[in-house]
Amino acid sequence: MNQLSDEYLMEKVKLGHIDYMSELFKRYNNQILNYLYKSTGKLEDSQDLTQIVFIRLIKYRTSFNKSKSFKPWLYHIARNEINRHYQSKKDNILFVETPDIISNDLPDYEQDEKLYKCINMLSDEYKDLIVLSKFQGLKYKEMAELFSTTEASIKNKIFRALEKLRKIYFETE
């Protein structure tokens, strides 16, 4: 099972073998949970949303296109879920970081807090790009698929987002 590609597993789910979703959940639940946590800041909400995202994969399984990668599609559904969540809550914060994540590591806390505050000063688009590329580790190719654009254009946008963050972080006190 470990060696099967995400796309193969999702294609199986698409054909009605729903059990294969457990393997995809195993592979990605933590990543999606952390992604959603960056937006909601609440563990409980993020856990609920993570489960909803994977149930949505089953619901929308017929729209999965096996010639495309699974990961961008997964994040596409996760991003839609964040939007839906905020439409119902109307308090879009898009990126939060609460101390409980870093409480084990006190010496770094202030530095990290500064970083998170700076990220929060960015536009929603830049925050999203930084979260996806740096925290979630998505490749340029995957992000290009997610945003329906080219790798060159995504790379350029990420650079601009990081450049903006760098200026805020190092040039403002």
Place this chain on the structure above:
Amino acid sequence: MECIEIKNDLLDYLDNNLETERKARFEEHVKECPDCSKILEQFRKLNEKLSGAKSIEPTEGFEHDFYQKLQFEKEKISNRHSFTGLLKETYKVAAAVLLFAGGTIFGLIIQNQRSNKTNLTSLENEVKQLKHYVTLSVLNENTASEKIKAIDFVFEQQQLEKETALALYNTLISDDNSNVRIAAANALHYFSNDETIRKMLMHALIDQNDPYIQAELITIIAKFNNREAYNIIETFINQDNINIEVKNFGQQMIENL
């Protein structure tokens, strides 16, 4: 290399994606340009901080909770299939009955009710034949719930045709879904007054790897209540690779025989 080019290549440089020659030119410029050198250093630090961000772990029971939801989704999907499957099969049979009934009535009128009885018997036979083919075709493909529905048709037949019995036997030993295998076992059991069917069931026990089905088959075979059934169960449970619970269960069953 100009400062503007440095900015273009910065991400590739940090990702170690620059060709050797371009990388050398990049490093050469940075060495001589304090501004670019500072920017590169800050990008490096930022990258380090971003990649060092801590991640959270879910609370206990999170995965278990999801698997329960997954099971629920599976059941929802299979119910939907079985409902549409049932509708489809019902329509097939209903359409056939209507066609044959219409044909028969037409025939009856033409023949002036001379061979009334013969036609009705032939109509019944045609419907039986149709159900038999529906069972066979559904067992070959379709979803688990559709197969179970098709197996249900078997109970309406007075006698199990050889072809259907073989299809059920194959389903019993090779279907992916244990519920379908159980349904096939029960359908065969229903006709187990036939010697051949009893042999099939005993043979299926030997070919069966799933402990759950093994136990079901032991229960069925024990009901034959004869020496052969006793011998088969005894030989089966004395094999080395049999699940201990199945062994104990089989032992109990033969003690009662």
